[in-house]
Amino acid sequence: MLRFKTSTTIAILAAVAFGMLLAMPNLLSQSQRDALAAATPSFVPSFLVPTQGIVLGLDLQGGSHVLLEVDVEELMRREAQNLRDEVRQALRETRTPLEGGIQTTVQGVQLRVPDEAARAQLLPLLDALEVPLENAAIGQAGTAVVVTEGPGGLISATFTEAGVTERVSRAITQAIEVLRQRVDALGTTEPNIQRQGEDRILVQVPGLQDPERLKTILGETAQLEFRFLANPGDSDVEMLPSEDLGGEPVAVERQIIVGGEDLIDAQPAFDQQTNEPIVNFRFNVSGAQRFGDATTRNVGRQLAIVLDDRVISAPRVQSPITGGSGQISGQFSVQEANDLSVLLRAGALPARLTIVEERTVGPGLGADSIRAGVTAAIVGSLLVVLFMVASYGFFGVLATISLTVNVVLILGLLSALGATLTLPGIAGIVLTIGMAVDSNVLIFERVREEERLGRSAVSSLDTGFSRALGTILDANITTLIAAAVLFFLGTGPVRGFAVTLSLGIITTVFTAYTLTRLMVATWFRVRRPKSLAA
Amino acid sequence: MWLVRYIPVETKYSFMHWRRWSFPFSAALSILCVVAFFGLGMNFGIDFRGGTLVELQSREGPANIAEIRDEANALGFGQVEVQEFGTPRDVSLRVQVQEARDDLTEEEVQQQVVADLRAAFEDDYTFRRVEVVGPRVSGELVQSGTLGVVFAIFGVLVYLWFRFEWHFAVGAVIATLHDLVLTIGFFAITQIEFNMTSIAAILTILGYSLNDTVVVYDRIRETLRKYKRLTVHQVLDVAINATLSRTILTGVTTFLALVALAILGGEVIKGFAYAMIFGLVVGTYSSVFIAAPILIYLGVRPASEIAEAEAAARAQPAE
Numbered sequence: 001m002l003r004f005k006t007s008t009t010i011a012i013l014a015a016v017a018f019g020m021l022l023a024m025p026n027l028l029s030q031s032q033r034d035a036l037a038a039a040t041p042s043f044v045p046s047f048l049v050p051t052q053g054i055v056l057g058l059d060l061q062g063g064s065h066v067l068l069e070v071d072v073e074e075l076m077r078r079e080a081q082n083l084r085d086e087v088r089q090a091l092r093e094t095r096t097p098l099e100g101g102i103q104t105t106v107q108g109v110q111l112r113v114p115d116e117a118a119r120a121q122l123l124p125l126l127d128a129l130e131v132p133l134e135n136a137a138i139g140q141a142g143t144a145v146v147v148t149e150g151p152g153g154l155i156s157a158t159f160t161e162a163g164v165t166e167r168v169s170r171a172i173t174q175a176i177e178v179l180r181q182r183v184d185a186l187g188t189t190e191p192n193i194q195r196q197g198e199d200r201i202l203v204q205v206p207g208l209q210d211p212e213r214l215k216t217i218l219g220e221t222a223q224l225e226f227r228f229l230a231n232p233g234d235s236d237v238e239m240l241p242s243e244d245l246g247g248e249p250v251a252v253e254r255q256i257i258v259g260g261e262d263l264i265d266a267q268p269a270f271d272q273q274t275n276e277p278i279v280n281f282r283f284n285v286s287g288a289q290r291f292g293d294a295t296t297r298n299v300g301r302q303l304a305i306v307l308d309d310r311v312i313s314a315p316r317v318q319s320p321i322t323g324g325s326g327q328i329s330g331q332f333s334v335q336e337a338n339d340l341s342v343l344l345r346a347g348a349l350p351a352r353l354t355i356v357e358e359r360t361v362g363p364g365l366g367a368d369s370i371r372a373g374v375t376a377a378i379v380g381s382l383l384v385v386l387f388m389v390a391s392y393g394f395f396g397v398l399a400t401i402s403l404t405v406n407v408v409l410i411l412g413l414l415s416a417l418g419a420t421l422t423l424p425g426i427a428g429i430v431l432t433i434g435m436a437v438d439s440n441v442l443i444f445e446r447v448r449e450e451e452r453l454g455r456s457a458v459s460s461l462d463t464g465f466s467r468a469l470g471t472i473l474d475a476n477i478t479t480l481i482a483a484a485v486l487f488f489l490g491t492g493p494v495r496g497f498a499v500t501l502s503l504g505i506i507t508t509v510f511t512a513y514t515l516t517r518l519m520v521a522t523w524f525r526v527r528r529p530k531s532l533a534a
Numbered sequence: 535m536w537l538v539r540y541i542p543v544e545t546k547y548s549f550m551h552w553r554r555w556s557f558p559f560s561a562a563l564s565i566l567c568v569v570a571f572f573g574l575g576m577n578f579g580i581d582f583r584g585g586t587l588v589e590l591q592s593r594e595g596p597a598n599i600a601e602i603r604d605e606a607n608a609l610g611f612g613q614v615e616v617q618e619f620g621t622p623r624d625v626s627l628r629v630q631v632q633e634a635r636d637d638l639t640e641e642e643v644q645q646q647v648v649a650d651l652r653a654a655f656e657d658d659y660t661f662r663r664v665e666v667v668g669p670r671v672s673g674e675l676v677q678s679g680t681l682g683v684v685f686a687i688f689g690v691l692v693y694l695w696f697r698f699e700w701h702f703a704v705g706a707v708i709a710t711l712h713d714l715v716l717t718i719g720f721f722a723i724t725q726i727e728f729n730m731t732s733i734a735a736i737l738t739i740l741g742y743s744l745n746d747t748v749v750v751y752d753r754i755r756e757t758l759r760k761y762k763r764l765t766v767h768q769v770l771d772v773a774i775n776a777t778l779s780r781t782i783l784t785g786v787t788t789f790l791a792l793v794a795l796a797i798l799g800g801e802v803i804k805g806f807a808y809a810m811i812f813g814l815v816v817g818t819y820s821s822v823f824i825a826a827p828i829l830i831y832l833g834v835r836p837a838s839e840i841a842e843a844e845a846a847a848r849a850q851p852a853e
Contacts (some may be wrong), residue, residue: 016722067671069641162778211664212652215645354641356668358648365589365662380794384787391783410763424731427795427803431810434791435745442749445780467756475748479741481689486737489682494734501738512769 004521012514015488016405019507022412054414057422059493060370062363063206064214068175068353070199075171075351076106077162083129083145083157084109090125094118099153108145108158119153129157133166168199171350176201181346182217201353211360213339221308221352224260226291228253229302229314238341240304242311243330250311252304255292262287266344268337271329277337278329281344288324296320305330306341347531373426380430381407384437392444398519399440406436409507410500419503422496430506438475439512443468457529465517472512480505545775549822550767550830558710558822567719574722579729580665582679585632586647589619590659596622602655609650611643620801624662627651631669641668679682679733683714686737690744699749703831706747709825713743713816720812726805735806739813742788746781746821753777754826758834766834772827778822785818 004012025033033051040049084104091098091111096119099112100293113119126147133142143161148156159167172195183191183205192204230237230251239249249275266281283291293316295303305313305328313330332340385403389396410429414421447464455463480502488496573623580587585829599616602625606614611629619626629651632643644666653659667675685708717736721728753773761769792814796807 004817069670152708170719206828209596212649218647328573353644354639354668355645355666356641357671358645358664358666360661360664362662364591364660369800369802372798372803376798376800376803378796380791383790383794387787387790423802424734424806427806430791430795430799431788434788435742438780439786441780441783445777445783454760470748471752474752475745478690478693478744478748481693482686482737482744484735485682485686485689489678489685490730490734491740494730497734497738501741517720 004518009376009518012518015510015513019405019409019412021048022050022416023408025051025415026411028053050416052415052418054411055418055420056366056370057420057425057496058204058206058359058366059340059361059423060366060373060421061206062208062361062366064208064211065357065359066203066205066218066355067196067216068179068201068203068218069264069356070168070171070175070201071352071354072168072199073106075167076159078351079106079159079167080104080106086129087111087126087157090122092122094525096122097402099325108156110154110156112153113155114153116153119149119155121145123149123155126155126157127150133162144433165198171202172199174350175353175402178245178346178349179203179218182342183214185342185346186214188219200356207363209477210358213335215327215355215358217339217342220343220351221349222260222346223308223348224263224300224344225306226256226257226259227255227304227306228294228298229304231301240306240309240311242314250304250314252306252311258283258287258291260348262290263344263347266341268334268341269327271327274329277332277334278327279332279337279341279344280325280327281341282325287323288322291324291326292320292322296322369423370426373423373430377426377430378432381433381497384433388437388440394523395440395444395520398516398523399437399444401519402431402440402516403436405515406504406507406511407433408509410503413507414500417500420496421500422493424493425496425500428497428500432501436504436508436511439468439472439508440516442472443512443516451531457531458524461520463525465520469513472509476505476509546771547762547775547778549774550771550827551703552823553827556819556827560820560824563719564712564715567715567722567851570719570722574725576718576722576728579727580628580631580667580672581729582672582676584667584669586627586629586644586651587663587665588627588629588648588651588661589663590625590627590655591667592623592625592630592659592757595656597625597659599625600666602627605654609647609654611647611650613677621725624801625659631667631672644668649838660843661776675730679730680731686740687711687714687812690740694748694751695747701704701829701834702751702755705825705828705832706744706751708828709747710740710744710818712820712824713739713813716816717809717813720809724808728807729807730810731802732782735813738810739817742814743817746784747819747825749780750774750821750826754829754834766830770829774822774826781818788814794844 007495025036028036030053033053036049037051040046070224081104083103086111087102090096096113097115099114101111103110113122126224129145130143130147131145142160142162144160144166145157146160148158150156176193176195179201180193183193183203186205186208188205188208192202194202196202201213202217205214217266230253234251236254237251238254240252241252242248262283264282264284266279269278269280271277271278299317299319302314302316304311305315314329315329328340381403385396385400388399388403390397407429410432413419441520443465446468447460450460450464450467451457453460483498483502483505487495490498541712590602592598597618599618603614603616606627606629611632613630615626615628617626618624629647632640632647634640635643638646648664648666655661687707690710691703691707694706714736717739720726721732726732750773753768753776757764757769757773757776761772764772789811792807792811795803796811799807
């Protein structure tokens with residue numbers, strides 16, 4: 001236990017030095033780190049010049065954490081409408097007589113074709129709806145939709161469970177892309193947008209000044225449609241709330257001239273006459289074509305610019321608009337015009353998203369938390385060190401050295417792993433400081449006991465160490481199990497706690513096995529004490 | 535070398551003797567905690583109950599709590615809990631989870647709460663923290679929190695079973711459950727807010743207590759092998775006395791670190807640190823007074839007795 005080969009000694013010291021090196025970048029500012037990274041010659045391996053510092057959690061640097069959930073029912077209602085359109089297309093092609101209309105629900109569509117011959121003609125076309133799923137498991141007949149026949153000529157096209165999962169999954173992927181563009185437009189540093197579970201998206205944006213604006217930008221579906229206000233007597237109309245026309249609901253044609261998917265650009269600007277904030281937009285070729293045709297045929301009518309089922313503007317068509325560009329003026333503030341153009345550029349979300357969880361910390365509170373955490377850590381360490389030195393004298397000093405190395409190693413590992421440090425994470429480090437001493441206490445107490453049993457100094461150190469290390473391992477693995485569970489089940493700050501606690505346990509066992517032992521062995525070789533008791 | 539000796543070095547306390555007091559004492563405390571849990575209930579935070587939590591700091595001078603309360607209650611989102619939070623300038627507001635109304639979902643009404651609060655207080659107060667937890671998310675957090683505690687206990691049970699004999703694994707789990715019940719009782723009696731951080735505190739308490747228990751058990755196992763002539767009572771006493779100074783020293787250093795956290799770590803960490811300090815005391819107590827003596831009832835025997843029993847078993851068929 002007390003004999004070290006030179007190579008082992010070097011390996012231990014090298015490991016400790018490397019851990020310290022990993023912690024170094026935290027002493028530098030971000031610009032210094034960048035300069036260091038730039039100045040490092042390419043033949044030096046990058047792990048020898050670490051430039052990664054500890055990532056602070058949102059609770060420490062301030063920022064917003066927003067969890068969004070896809071409205072699955074609304075998504076599937078929309079998918080069912082698409083399905084209905086396809087069925088309608090098939091009916092038109094085969095000229096099938098229907099009894100009643102097409103019933104559309106979230107599960108799919110149903111229709112009744114009593115005529116057997118017509119049904120035989122229609123069914124092969126409907127079978128084409130049973131599109132195989134891309135990533136269906138092998139041997140599984142995976143289709144997104146199944147077409148079944150019921151009594152009395154009833155035909156249903158229903159989404160399968162796998163089909164719903166696939167649609168939701170696809171919607172999430174699209175939504176993440178759209179959200180990323182929207183959040184990027186806010187100009188904040190390093191936003192984090194990721195999928196969580198089946199139907200959720202987590203958005204984390206550090207250091208935000210206006211969290212309400214973030215939520216507005218995230219929550220809007222931004223489905224833009226150009227339609228016409230209905231003429232009196234029109235049949236296919238719906239009533240939509242308006243923001244432009246005195247807040248009263250207005251009748252709008254259901255027919256959509258052009259949708260937001262045909263936009264290729266949208267920019268905030270000012271109206272040259274009124275100087276009001278407006279949004280300038282441009283259509284792609286096919287959009288421009290359709291918009292041009294429609295406005296040519298309807299000069300003098302009022303357009304309805306519909307955003308998420310609200311009429312935001314209803315300009316009168318003065319002359320045909322054939323250039324493919326136009327403007328939306330809706331009594332916006334400058335910021336609203338700005339946000340609308342961001343939303344239009346990024347495109348619409350495939351489904352409505354609801355905010356199911358929000359956690360926002362202001363930058364002032366974050367700074368206060370860091371200060372409080374660091375103060376607690378320093379005072380806690382001082383108390384522990386004083387107590388150790390008072391109890392064990394010289395060995396207490398050794399314990400202090402291991403403790404310091406321990407904390408530096410935790411910081412180094414946190415930096416290298418890119419793990420996030422949260423306020424509970426700091427608490428985890430302080431707790432480790434208290435508990436890390438345990439390994440030293442176990443060793444020292446055991447050595448002291450062995451000597452009392454009449455062993456020589458060298459023999460008590462030897463037995464004391466080897467017996468104590470077994471106990472240290474057992475005791476720490478149980479705590480590590482609890483920490484690991486916490487890591488897998490916790491979120492955000494609590495997970496940060498699990499990370500520092502686990503790292504603390506690992507570095508504690510490491511320093512007890514190596515550094516403490518090495519220091520005691522070296523001291524013993526140099527001093528050659530006959531007895532350990534002074 | 536050992537400069538100061540606060541703790542008597544060679545103790546010979548008869549801990550097994552004290553189980554006559556410690557078992558009824560723990561049983562009474564546990565019952566009290568269960569009664570408190572059902573009678574008083576826990577002060578669940580928004581993590582588990584859902585709702586909105588807002589921390590305000592006045593831009594100038596102390597916060598006017600009465601005025602904030604009146605204004606917040608007038609918003610029409612039910613009774614709003616308003617409390618001073620740390621300093622006279624800081625205030626916390628809690629709004630309960632909202633029901634769906636008009637054509638807004640529960641989640642959308644909750645966002646309305648935040649918007650209305652901002653409109654009402656943004657001029658005079660800065661919003662230091664805003665947390666909104668929807669009813670679905672809070673339900674999931676309850677589930678994952680409970681699962682976490684159950685998994686952790688189970689994982690430790692399996693590990694100890696593997697490393698020790700089953701008596702020890704069962705004994706450790708009984709002691710752990712004892713700590714769990716008492717800590718939950720602590721939250722119920724003090725009405726300290728119980729949230730996701732509290733689950734972290736509970737798991738750490740369990741970890742610490744097990745750590746302590748394992749150190750004692752390790753020594754019991756060693757003593758059982760070494761002193762074959764001792765009775766179980768004597769073995770347990772020897773082992774606990776041998777590890778006593780370590781138990782106390784480690785307890786003290788951890789306590790010092792936690793006291794620093796409780797006093798200086800800020801308002802959020804305070805509840806966490808108090809719970810940990812309580813758990814530290816309970817965990818240390820249970821290792822010595824519950825985990826060890828319970829081995830007697832679980833039928834742990836010294837190696838000599840096992841050998842005799844085996845010999846007897848071998849002799850039997852011959853009769």
